Amino acid sequence: MKIYDISMEITHDMMVYKNREEKRPHLKTSRDFTTGSVYESIITMDLHTGTHMDAPLHMMQGGDTIDRQDLSKTIVKCKVLDVTKAQKSVSKKHLENKDIQKGDFILLKTRNSFEDVFNVEFIYLDKEGAQYLKEKEVIGVGIDALGIERAQSNHDTHHTLMKADILIIEGLVLKDVEEGEYTLIALPLKIKGGEASPVRAVLIQGNL
Template identity: 30%
Template sequence: MKGKIIDITTGISVDTPVYDGDPVPVVEKVSSIEEDGFAVSLISIGTHTGTHVDAPSHILKDGPSVDKIEPSSLMGEAIMLDLSSGEGPITSEELETNYLSFACGDDIPVLLIRTKRVSSSHIMTDQERFLTSSAGKWIMDHGFSVVGVDTLSVDSEPSLPNHSLFLKNEIHIVEYLHLSEVIEGLYYFICLPLKVIGCDGAPARVILIK
């Protein structure tokens, strides 16, 4: 597949923001070229650090773990909607208006949403924009199989209504994408989460091809 490759992965470092209550990333040098002839580092992160995929087992007791996700299900045509000029919660009406401006059919599997992401040097608890439950239902009703956001969560409510709706209906969730330099439009999406056996999520490398 030819085209321009755009990396939309948020890198992981000790300064990467995490969801309130999640482990803060730790990176330590274990060996060095000067002393050992080679460099090795130890990293300690939560499964939902940086750009990551939420597995169904994140909220569903008997849901599949991230290693059970078929890689092909996280690939496909994508539409990226730029909602950064809006304010407040993202509603179904806002999604509908922006989506219709592309006159797209209903056969695009991946929906990406760009907002004015709030960032800090450590723990992030507040999000400037988030998906309402009506927006979540709109996404499901339009047949998307993957939803990706540049915020740390597709929810703002502790009950996680959108997580529940999406994962119960086999809609993959990709969070904390780096979309600030991506222009609204159509792309080909590839997301490959780490194959961490038995885990509820994993960091991922995500690219777009234009």
């Protein structure tokens, strides 16, 4: 059995969406051994920072919140698809020659995984690609970008997936992961009313 940690490290200097300062996490020590016998900290961070899961509320008024996500979809067999040849976006043409079956959880490995700084031209899943995955009846889609879509005024990719009850994970780290089948574990925090949550995502290769 081999475990791949496919989560971003949480640090103030990490890559954040569009390099927005307000998205940078802050870890503050509230108690340490100079003042007592314990060490404690407070973290402040945007729920969409780093590796995270979106809930429908993020894009849909009245949508379900992260505490209501179906956990049966977060510990599941998955397929990593190598689509590193995509130059702008992942579309139907990049997916139709892949082995995608009903009930699959798909992780998209793009050239994003090989970039260390935020690129405004990051590879995303376009509307056509999202519609294709919807038609294939997948249960989830993850991508190695801090957004699954880019420059879509109507948020078509999010809406296409969310309306089909397809889980979305963003901010994966897939540089060292080869195309193939794995077991995915990506549990969100149980944040009541939250529209997203950080996840510690791992892939397991081989038997548990």
